[in-house]
Structures are given as C-alpha cells and as structure tokens.
Amino acid sequence: xxxxxxxxxxxxxxxxxxxxxxxxxxxxxxxxxxxxxxxxxxxxxxxxxxxxxxxxxxxxxxxxxxxxxxxxxxxxxxxxxxxxxxxxxxxxxxxx
Numbered sequence: 875x876x877x878x879x880x881x882x883x884x885x886x887x888x889x890x891x892x893x894x895x896x897x898x899x900x901x902x903x904x905x906x907x908x909x910x911x912x913x914x915x916x917x918x919x920x921x922x923x924x925x926x927x928x929x930x931x932x933x934x935x936x937x938x939x940x941x942x943x944x945x946x947x948x949x950x951x952x953x954x955x956x957x958x959x960x961x962x963x964x965x966x967x968x969x970x
Contacts, residue, residue, distance in 0.1 A: 921957030929963045937967045 896912065904909045911933075917923035928936055940955045959966045 906962050909949045920954045921961055924954075925961035925963065933964055935965050935967065936962050937969060 900910070900912065907963060911931075913927060915923045915927065924936065924938070927933070938955045938958055941953065955966075955968055959968065
C-alpha cells in the first residue's frame with residue numbers, strides 16, 4: 875500500500891532528477907563556453923510564459939525537450955513544446 879505522502883515523495887524524486895539533469899547540462903554548456911539562461915516559470919500556460927519571456931528578453935534561441943509523443947499525439951495533446959514552437963519569437967530546437 876502507498877501512504878498519503880506518495881505523491882509528495884514522487885514529486886521530490888522527480889525534482890531531484892530534474893535538478894541533477896539541469897546541472898549536467900549547465901556544466902556542459904559552460905565548459906563549451908556557450909551563453910545560457912535557466913529560468914523557472916510557474917504559470918498555468920507554460921508555453922505562453924516561455925514565449926513571452928523570450929520576447930521580453932530578446933532571447934535568440936529556445937531549446938526545449940519533448941516527451942517523445944510524436945507529432946500526431948503532440949498535436950492532439952497540445953504539448954508545451956509544440957505550442958512554444960509556434961508561439962516563440964525566435965528559433966526553437968526540440969530535443970527528444
């Protein structure tokens with residue numbers, strides 16, 4: 875049986891994994907001398923928030939991950955990365 879704190883435990887584990895992956899990417903970018911920004915966005919419409927941030931801060935490229943759903947499912951599910959691709963004022967690189 876799972877306890878009442880299961881969803882909290884899973885979120886904490888996911889948060890740690892995301893933080894670890896982000897740190898690895900930042901170290902790699904820094905090592906290669908590539909300028910980058912990490913921005914935490916807490917908004918119910920992440921795609922619009924990301925696109926708006928890019929516009930307001932003259933961002934020249936967005937690199938965003940996908941969940942590997944494929945283009946057809948992505949269209950039906952309205953994935954964040956798919957929306958960013960269409961809303962962003964700059965080039966967007968999707969990483970699977």
